[in-house]
Amino acid sequence: MDHQPFEEWIFEQKEITIEENKKLNNHLNECIVCKDLQESWSQVESILVQTPMTAPVSGFSQRFATRMEAKKVLIQQKQSIRYLLVVGLVLLIITLLLFALLFFSFSTGEMIVGAVTAITGFFHAFINLRAMTYQFFHNASPLVIVFGLLLIGIWGVVLMPLWGFTVWKVSKQGVLLK
Numbered sequence: 163m164d165h166q167p168f169e170e171w172i173f174e175q176k177e178i179t180i181e182e183n184k185k186l187n188n189h190l191n192e193c194i195v196c197k198d199l200q201e202s203w204s205q206v207e208s209i210l211v212q213t214p215m216t217a218p219v220s221g222f223s224q225r226f227a228t229r230m231e232a233k234k235v236l237i238q239q240k241q242s243i244r245y246l247l248v249v250g251l252v253l254l255i256i257t258l259l260l261f262a263l264l265f266f267s268f269s270t271g272e273m274i275v276g277a278v279t280a281i282t283g284f285f286h287a288f289i290n291l292r293a294m295t296y297q298f299f300h301n302a303s304p305l306v307i308v309f310g311l312l313l314i315g316i317w318g319v320v321l322m323p324l325w326g327f328t329v330w331k332v333s334k335q336g337v338l339l340k
Contacts, residue, residue, distance in 0.1 A: 165196055172200045 168189045171178050178186065190197045264273070299307065 165193065168193070168196050169199065172196065172203055 167182075168186055171182060171186050190200060268276070
């Protein structure tokens with residue numbers, strides 16, 4: 163015999179319709195298993211209702227909150243470590259693949275010449291940048307320099323508190339868990 167809707171109706175807390183109640187009563191008259199189930203559940207419900215609510219032990223709420231906070235911190239630490247390990251592993255794999263590509267694509271002599279060329283290129287670019295900066299400030303009028311410094315100072319005054327507020331807000335909010 164199929165007991166499915168009747169078992170649900172026996173255990174449900176909400177009221178059932180008149181038609182469902184008639185079907186349930188008819189089924190209970192025919193099915194001993196569901197009738198025993200309803201009687202047992204009625205006894206359990208009455209015991210649950212009659213049993214007085216006991217108060218928690220002193221300090222339970224504080225211990226529970228402390229334990230939950232510690233658990234939350236532990237979960238955040240584990241999550242951070244997991245992400246760092248995954249990112250580190252991915253970066254290591256990419257680095258190894260790039261080194262393998264480099265060693266299989268070029269000879270040792272070509273790599274040495276390329277490295278020396280890159281290093282001298284950086285030094286040459288730095289020297290050119292320094293010369294351009296010197297030329298700019300040497301040829302610029304003092305009014306332009308003062309105006310530029312004033313503009314940088316105003317932006318610093320405007321953006322520094324905004325940056326400080328953002329850092330404060332993020333540190334106060336903390337890491338959000340999903």
